[in-house]
Amino acid sequence: MTSPDSDLPALWTHEPHTHLEFKPGAKVAAIDPDATPGFVGSKRDAPVLQAERNIRFAELQEMLYANSRAGDTRSLLLVLQGMDTAGKGGIVKHVVGAGNPQGIDYASFGKPTEEELAHHYLWRIRNALPAAGHIGVFDRSHYEDVLIVRVHDLVPPEVWGARYDEINAFEKELVEGGTKIVKVAMFVSLDEQKKRLAERLDRPDKYWKYNPADIDERLLWPKYQEAYQVMLDRTSTDYAPWHVIPCNRKWYSRLAILELLIEALKEFNLAWPPPDFDVKAEKKRLAKA
Numbered sequence: 001m002t003s004p005d006s007d008l009p010a011l012w013t014h015e016p017h018t019h020l021e022f023k024p025g026a027k028v029a030a031i032d033p034d035a036t037p038g039f040v041g042s043k044r045d046a047p048v049l050q051a052e053r054n055i056r057f058a059e060l061q062e063m064l065y066a067n068s069r070a071g072d073t074r075s076l077l078l079v080l081q082g083m084d085t086a087g088k089g090g091i092v093k094h095v096v097g098a099g100n101p102q103g104i105d106y107a108s109f110g111k112p113t114e115e116e117l118a119h120h121y122l123w124r125i126r127n128a129l130p131a132a133g134h135i136g137v138f139d140r141s142h143y144e145d146v147l148i149v150r151v152h153d154l155v156p157p158e159v160w161g162a163r164y165d166e167i168n169a170f171e172k173e174l175v176e177g178g179t180k181i182v183k184v185a186m187f188v189s190l191d192e193q194k195k196r197l198a199e200r201l202d203r204p205d206k207y208w209k210y211n212p213a214d215i216d217e218r219l220l221w222p223k224y225q226e227a228y229q230v231m232l233d234r235t236s237t238d239y240a241p242w243h244v245i246p247c248n249r250k251w252y253s254r255l256a257i258l259e260l261l262i263e264a265l266k267e268f269n270l271a272w273p274p275p276d277f278d279v280k281a282e283k284k285r286l287a288k289a
Contacts, residue, residue: 007056007266009049009259011041016259022185022242028229033189033248039255046251053258054098060265061135063272065103068133070273074178075130076264078257079141082186083224084214085196086247087254088139095258096137105130108139121145121163122170130179135261142167146231151223164234171240181240182264184257185232188247190221 008015019038041049064076078096080088096104107128116124122142130136146167150160171181188196197214200206217224236242243260247253 007262009053011039011045011049012259013038013040015263016256017241017243017263020243020245020256020260022232022236022244024233024236026232026244028187028225028232031187031244031246033187033192033246035246036249036252037246037256039252043249043251046255050094050251050255050258053255053262054095057095057258057262057265058098058100060262060270061099061103063270064135064265064268065100065133067270067273068131070276072273073132074180074268075132075134075136076261077130077136077138077174077179077181078261079138079143079181079183080186081141081143081147081184082245082247083188083193083221084211084217085193086186086188087250088186089209090250091254091257092137092139094254095261096135098258099135103134105134105136106139107137109141109144122166125170129174132178136179142170143231143235146235147224147227150227150230151220164230167235168237168240171235171237175239180264180267182243182257182260183236183240184243184245184260185228186245186247186253190218192248193218 013019016038064072064074067074080091082088092106096106105128109124109128112121112124125138125142128136128138146160146163149155150157175181197210200210232242232244243256245253245256
């Protein structure tokens with residue numbers, strides 16, 4: 001399925017970022033959560049393709065980690081931002097989970113603790129940044145402080161209003177320090193969200209994922225649309241652009257984000273680090289041991 005020249009599956013018309021990167025002027029209200037931008041295959045193709053691309057992702061991830069053992073300080077940060085049931089957990093499990101956990105740093109940002117509230121809102125984010133050679137995953141992120149904070153009026157407008165520029169400066173600092181950032185805004189329709197919430201209520205093994213507050217949040221979707229629109233408009237930059245992911249079809253969102261990660265890792269121009277010892281001499285020593 002993959003073209004050896006481009007290392008891009010033939011089922012994609014172009015590298016996914018060309019289809020998914022947020023474009024100035026695009027409207028959140030116009031996003032079709034059922035869409036599969038740039039993908040010309042179908043759900044039937046997904047299992048085989050994902051298995052194949054998981055292998056490629058795992059190879060590149062291990063290269064990144066191996067190079068850090070040789071002094072490379074670069075890292076990758078995946079930011080997952082979306083409403084409940086958009087599939088963030090599935091990305092962590094089925095996409096990032098294909099890598100070696102030794103080189104994965106996962107952080108989930110819910111309601112701030114008392115300790116976190118005593119610091120600047122970026123304090124807990126900085127504490128969770130990926131180590132050199134690692135892929136960091138933020139399940140929700142610093143963007144909660146311009147989304148839920150705005151929607152629920154948790155701080156005055158002049159406070160959250162200043163955060164867009166602060167976040168841009170923060171992310172520029174990260175990029176200049178060697179951390180590549182892949183930001184994905186995951187969108188699920190209200191109808192599909194309702195189905196997924198109903199499934200959680202029908203399955204005892206899903207009860208733990210259900211939160212009664214999710215129903216209250218659904219009623220605030222117009223406010224969230226507005227907040228997401230401003231977030232995308234104000235914080236999609238050339239060094240850390242947003243990617244808009246339709247998520248009604250889980251198989252598509254997983255393939256799309258997997259491909260974005262592979263693209264980002266390839267931009268590091270990775271290769272296996274050379275040995276810092278004499279291979280032939282070590283083979284001889286091992287043979288005699």
